[in-house]
Amino acid sequence: MNTLRVEAGYLPGLSANEVQWQILPFAQGAQHVEVxxxxxxxxxxxxxxxxxxxxxAQHLKTLPVSExxxxxxRAVARLLDSNDPYRQRADALLPLVSGYDTEMVRLGLTGxxxxxRAPQLHRFIVEDFANPKVLDAFQPAPKGGAVRAYxxxxxxxxxxxxxxxxxxxxxxxxxxxxxxxxxxxxSAEPLFAGWFARxxxxxxxxxxxxxxVVWWRGAGGEDADALYAQADTVVAxxxxxxxxxxxxxxxxxxxxxxHGHKLGFGVIxxxxxxxxxxPALARRAAWDVMRYxxxxxxxxxxxxxxxxxxxxxREFAGYLAGELANLxxxxxxxxxxxxxxxxxxxxxxxxxxxxxxxxxVDGLIGDHEAQWSVAYTDDAQPLAPSALQxxxxxxxIDALDDVGPAVQNRSAFLQTAGVAATPExxxxxxxxxxxxxxxxxxxxGSMSMPEAGWxxxxxxxxxxxxxxxxxxxxxxxAAEPFAPYEP
Amino acid sequence: MNYAEPPDAxxxxxxxxxxxxDEQFDxxxxxxxxxxxxxxxxxxSFCQRRxxxxxxxxxxxxxxxxxxxxxxxxxxRCEPPSPAERVFMTSGTTRADMRGRHFHPRLDVYDLSxxxxxxxxxxxxxxxxxxxxxxxxxxxxxxSSLAHYLALAKSTFGSADSRYFMxxxxxxxEGLWLRLEQAERLGEPYALLGASxxxxxxxxxxRQSGRSFHLPPGSRILDTGGYKGQSRELPLEAFYAALTxxxxxxxxxxxxxxxxxxxxxxFYDDGNAVVPSVKSGPHWIRSRLVDPATGNTVPDGERGxxxxxxxxxxxxxxxxxxxxVGEPAENGxxxxxxxxxxxxxxxxxxxxEFIRSAAS
Numbered sequence: 001m002n003t004l005r006v007e008a009g010y011l012p013g014l015s016a017n018e019v020q021w022q023i024l025p026f027a028q029g030a031q032h033v034e035v036x037x038x039x040x041x042x043x044x045x046x047x048x049x050x051x052x053x054x055x056x057a058q059h060l061k062t063l064p065v066s067e068x069x070x071x072x073x074r075a076v077a078r079l080l081d082s083n084d085p086y087r088q089r090a091d092a093l094l095p096l097v098s099g100y101d102t103e104m105v106r107l108g109l110t111g112x113x114x115x116x117r118a119p120q121l122h123r124f125i126v127e128d129f130a131n132p133k134v135l136d137a138f139q140p141a142p143k144g145g146a147v148r149a150y151x152x153x154x155x156x157x158x159x160x161x162x163x164x165x166x167x168x169x170x171x172x173x174x175x176x177x178x179x180x181x182x183x184x185x186x187s188a189e190p191l192f193a194g195w196f197a198r199x200x201x202x203x204x205x206x207x208x209x210x211x212x213v214v215w216w217r218g219a220g221g222e223d224a225d226a227l228y229a230q231a232d233t234v235v236a237x238x239x240x241x242x243x244x245x246x247x248x249x250x251x252x253x254x255x256x257x258x259h260g261h262k263l264g265f266g267v268i269x270x271x272x273x274x275x276x277x278x279p280a281l282a283r284r285a286a287w288d289v290m291r292y293x294x295x296x297x298x299x300x301x302x303x304x305x306x307x308x309x310x311x312x313x314r315e316f317a318g319y320l321a322g323e324l325a326n327l328x329x330x331x332x333x334x335x336x337x338x339x340x341x342x343x344x345x346x347x348x349x350x351x352x353x354x355x356x357x358x359x360x361v362d363g364l365i366g367d368h369e370a371q372w373s374v375a376y377t378d379d380a381q382p383l384a385p386s387a388l389q390x391x392x393x394x395x396x397i398d399a400l401d402d403v404g405p406a407v408q409n410r411s412a413f414l415q416t417a418g419v420a421a422t423p424e425x426x427x428x429x430x431x432x433x434x435x436x437x438x439x440x441x442x443x444x445g446s447m448s449m450p451e452a453g454w455x456x457x458x459x460x461x462x463x464x465x466x467x468x469x470x471x472x473x474x475x476x477x478a479a480e481p482f483a484p485y486e487p
Numbered sequence: 488m489n490y491a492e493p494p495d496a497x498x499x500x501x502x503x504x505x506x507x508x509d510e511q512f513d514x515x516x517x518x519x520x521x522x523x524x525x526x527x528x529x530x531x532s533f534c535q536r537r538x539x540x541x542x543x544x545x546x547x548x549x550x551x552x553x554x555x556x557x558x559x560x561x562x563x564r565c566e567p568p569s570p571a572e573r574v575f576m577t578s579g580t581t582r583a584d585m586r587g588r589h590f591h592p593r594l595d596v597y598d599l600s601x602x603x604x605x606x607x608x609x610x611x612x613x614x615x616x617x618x619x620x621x622x623x624x625x626x627x628x629x630x631s632s633l634a635h636y637l638a639l640a641k642s643t644f645g646s647a648d649s650r651y652f653m654x655x656x657x658x659x660x661e662g663l664w665l666r667l668e669q670a671e672r673l674g675e676p677y678a679l680l681g682a683s684x685x686x687x688x689x690x691x692x693x694r695q696s697g698r699s700f701h702l703p704p705g706s707r708i709l710d711t712g713g714y715k716g717q718s719r720e721l722p723l724e725a726f727y728a729a730l731t732x733x734x735x736x737x738x739x740x741x742x743x744x745x746x747x748x749x750x751x752x753x754f755y756d757d758g759n760a761v762v763p764s765v766k767s768g769p770h771w772i773r774s775r776l777v778d779p780a781t782g783n784t785v786p787d788g789e790r791g792x793x794x795x796x797x798x799x800x801x802x803x804x805x806x807x808x809x810x811x812v813g814e815p816a817e818n819g820x821x822x823x824x825x826x827x828x829x830x831x832x833x834x835x836x837x838x839x840e841f842i843r844s845a846a847s
Contacts, residue, residue: 160834239840261836297834336780338790338812342826343838345554345779345792345808352536353560368537369781385836413836 003032006093008190010197010213011038013051019044022217024187026097028335033096035190037215042226048212049182049230053153055209056180061151065125065135068175071204073118078199080113086199090192094164098189099334100292105164108291111449112165116172120452125176127453128462135177135466144473149466151177152233152255158246160237161188162295169456170235171196171211177465181211182227190215219245233257233465257464259457262297262415263385265304266444267403267429268316269421273309279319281420284445286323288418289372291448293333294388297457298416298440298447301386302393304403313396314361317376321365324372324390333371333390340389344373347387351375383407400425404432411437415457418444491525493565493801494518495596498771501798502599507770515798516547516773519805526565530804533557537782547773552782552794552808555749558587563803566592575632577748578715589632589748592802597751600799601636602643604769608755609709609742610644613676616705618645619666621681621689623653632748633712637680640709645678658685660692667700667734676705679734683710683743686730687718693733701735708736711744723762745822749807751799754819767819771798774820776813790814792826 011019021036040048060068078084082091090109095102114120125132129149131139138146155174159167167183171193174181183193194213201208216223219242228234228246233255236246243258250256266288272281288300303320305313336344351364365374373391380395383406397403400421407414414437419429430441439458440450455461480486494515501507501515521541524531530553534540537551544550557563558577566572569592577587591597610616620637628634641649652663670677679686686708693699708730714720721729727738739758745766746753752772756764768774775784776791785791793813796806812823 163834166834237834239837241840259834261834261840263836263841295835299835301835338778338792339827341778341780342792342810346556347838348780349554349556352533353554353557369783385838385841388835388837413841 002030003034004093005034005036006191007036008185008194008213009038009215010194010201010211011040011048012055012201012209012212014038014040014044014048022215024190028096028099031096033093035097037185037187037190039216040214040223042222045214045223045226046230048214049154049180049227051209052180052182052212053230055207056178056211057153059206060175060180060210061178063178065132065176065178066122068178069118069121069125071200071207072116072121072172072175074203075196075199076113076116078203079196080110080117086195089195090165093191094189097191098162098164100164101331101334104291104331109165112168115450115452116168121172121176124453125462127455128460134468138469138471141470145476146471148469149177149463150469151179151466152231153180154231154233155179155181155465156227156231156234157181157183158234158236158238159183159186159193161186161190163292164189165192165196166237167193168196169461170237173235173461173465174211175200177462179233179465182231183211183213184220184224184227185213185215187215225249228254235259235465255464257459259297261413262457263383263410263413264296264298264300264416264418264447265302265383265403265407266300266418266447267400267421267433268303268305268444269400269419269425270306270309271422271425272420273305273311273316275310278309278311278316281444282316282319283323284443285320285418286327287445288447289320289324289390289392290327290331293390294386294392296448298442298450299388300392300416300418300447301388302383302395304380304395304397304406306397306400308398313394314376314378317365317374317394320392320394321372321374324374324392325366325370328371328390336389344387344389344391347391348373348375380406383410383413400429401432403429404436407433407438408436414438416440416442416447416450418442418447420444492522493526494522495593495801498596498798498801499599502596502603502769502771512770512773512798513546516550516796516805517544519798519801520544520550522801523565523804527563527804529557529561529563547796547806548775548784550796550806552777552796552806553804554779554808555587555747555810558589558749558803559585562588562590564590565802566590573635574630575635575748576630578631587748589803591751594635596799596801597635598639600752600769600771601639604753604755605640605644607769608757609640609678609707609744613644613705615644615646616676616678617670618649618678618680619663620649620651621653621658621663621679621685622651624651627653627655632746633682636746636753640680653685658688658692660689663689664698667702670702670706671700674703676703676707678707678709679736680709682712682715682717683726684712684714684718686710687714687721687726690721690726690729690733691718694729699733699735705740706734706736707740707742708734709742709744711746723759727759727762747807747809749800749803749809750795750797751801752797756819763821763823765816765819766822768795772796774813776815776820777808779808779826782808788815790823793820793822 020039024035026033095105134149138148141147157170235257237259240260305316362377375393377395380397417438539551573591575589625634625638652659738760741759754766754768774795777794779792793809793811810826812826813820
């Protein structure tokens with residue numbers, strides 16, 4: 001047995017032998033990797049937070065935002081270079097800890113990193129700031145006076161795992177608003193964030209102390225409290241219970257930006273279902289299901305398919321099943337643990353033994369041993385989660401207008417909807433879905449690849465992090481008489 | 488072979504014999520499978536979806552295991568309903584909306600399976616002994632397989648002074664203390680049988696009143712069924728340590744029975760000196776550990792979900808897929824509790840959280 005040992009996290013000012021380490025074991029087949037994650041004392045956590053705040057005040061807050069973009073761009077260029085040791089480590093180890101297919105991870109990472117290159121980051125910023133210079137200095141405000149945006153002194157991230165490198169989103173957001181950043185690694189993917197921190201420090205050494213990457217057991221104890229107490233803003237990803245637990249331990253003055261679990265779905269119009277277009281659409285839909293085995297917040301769990309096209313909803317479900325079978329050969333699903341296997345089996349059993357189904361057409365498509373599941377229903381039910389792990393429901397609808405009512409009582413869980421429809425239908429559906437809580441509408445096939453600068457959960461990724469400081473016109477006017485050149 | 492007639496007589500004979508070979512087990516399992524495949528329509532369509540037919544099922548391992556949820560969704564039976572049949576229902580504590588039902592047109596197979604096995608694993612050579620039952624009787628709970636099991640234990644193996652210590656108000660603790668004192672005084676071995684949670688209430692009551700008993704040598708305890716939210720959760724180690732400390736029954740004679748409404752045969756351990764204990768069944772039931780998503784047997788030595796092939800299940804389906812996690816052990820398996828659903832690791836909503844949020 002060949003066991004690889006990797007040290008995770010990034011702790012400026014602390015040497016490895018000053019902190020305790022916990023080992024998280026991962027194995028895929030005969031390959032084993034042990035990831036050591038740091039466990040800090042509350043005092044160490046406080047010292048670290050102070051160091052990060054101090055350094056970022058000195059070295060990050062003084063950098064113009066376009067220079068920060070250039071630093072990130074250089075780091076991301078290295079991650080896009082398949083010969084770079086950081087990228088090679090990511091390609092080798094992220095499949096091992098996450099269990100995802102190597103090729104799927106490689107493709108996924110490249111697509112993901114591309115959204116963090118300089119042009120994309122500039123676009124990201126103008127999405128939130130019409131004049132990006134407000135991040136650097138006071139800028140004239142349209143109403144008069146001047147305005148400037150300040151990022152947090154210390155932004156704390158509680159990251160989620162399972163989609164590799166997911167931490168990059170909020171980490172980059174924090175950097176763009178010049179925050180000192182400390183992130184807590186997810187136990188399911190404890191590697192990437194630490195690598196990215198090291199890479200940034202290599203690319204631009206003055207930033208070395210402006211961020212840190214830590215870990216704690218479960219929800220954390222006094223170590224987590226010590227860190228949260230120093231944060232002025234906290235971004236957290238996870239289930240609502242976990243988010244609520246974090247919120248309860250924050251001072252009321254701390255800004256809390258939670259991103260809960262979401263439930264994605266697709267809508268397919270009859271107009272997209274002719275015999276030429278439907279198979280290609282099914283292929284794109286299958287990609288959205290396959291990518292990271294539906295672990296993303298944007299992943300589809302149900303496709304609502306309109307009756308009346310050349311290809312019937314049941315036929316479309318058959319195409320989708322065929323495409324998932326193809327993808328299984330190219331990018332096999334990760335091996336499930338027993339709990340995941342139980343959840344999947346329960347979901348499949350509930351469909352298989354559902355006696356209230358009105359007709360004989362409902363049910364699971366394909367072999368019960370397949371590594372994917374397509375369930376077809378003739379009668380669209382209110383939106384509910386599938387078992388993930390490439391399990392998807394295809395539900396027939398009569399009219400696109402039926403989708404809004406089917407999803408509206410799940411509004412707290414809505415985010416992404418993939419739509420395949422004519423331009424007129426697209427806008428009509430978008431109006432209805434936007435009204436019930438959907439915040440992102442993409443093409444089928446792009447659901448699991450959000451574009452650069454998207455508004456995650458309908459929020460302003462950067463604007464939500466900053467505090468605006470204004471010089472009102474009155475102050476400007478009042479200052480005039482005190483100028484030495486005034487008579 | 489006649490597939491139309493239930494093979495009850497052969498099953499009764501099989502249970503009565505002493506052990507069996509692998510071939511003998513397979514032979515009867517396949518005969519029962521052929522009967523159920525023909526007589527039980529929902530089971531047949533389940534098998535067809537799994538590609539299992541009378542032709543290609545060649546060993547008990549090939550018989551598709553029916554998930555216990557199916558007992559909730561439909562009537563899994565071979566014989567039509569009859570006025571004399573007994574229906575055992577699951578307690579429905581995990582999902583109150585629907586209860587699993589197991590139809591027994593006759594109880595002769597169930598009763599023989601229970602008594603043969605109980606004589607060996609619990610009585611251990613003793614013919615009769617005084618018993619105290621910490622569970623409602625069959626009149627109070629006509630649809631409980633456990634109530635029937637305990638009534639059968641009392642009538643077949645209990646001496647005349649055996650009795651229930653259960654009233655609508657709960658356990659008759661005063662009566663129980665008096666009876667235990669009497670057993671101590673007479674030096675006569677005593678057996679206490681009941682649901683695991685009833686014993687937790689006994690433990691708590693004894694602790695509260697500062698009492699304890701030292702039951703005479705040969706006294707024994709049978710607990711079953713876990714806590715089911717009816718008492719506080721006590722780790723196995725603490726549970727058996729408390730029974731020994733407060734009742735004076737050595738842990739070797741604190742026997743746990745693992746049974747299910749969906750089965751007609753029970754599993755036992757050989758006491759709980761070490762927990763979790765190894766569970767095993769008699770020669771007419773066999774178990775394998777499966778990956779529930781595929782129904783395939785897991786590789787040797789790995790944990791899996793328990794699937795049981797019970798030849799006593801003549802009227803429903805012989806082979807069921809439980810929701811219990813098992814680990815292979817020498818001469819049996821370790822029972823590691825109920826399988827928990829997966830918690831979401833990513834950012835996609837998982838069923839578990841969704842159900843919780845819908846319930847709150």
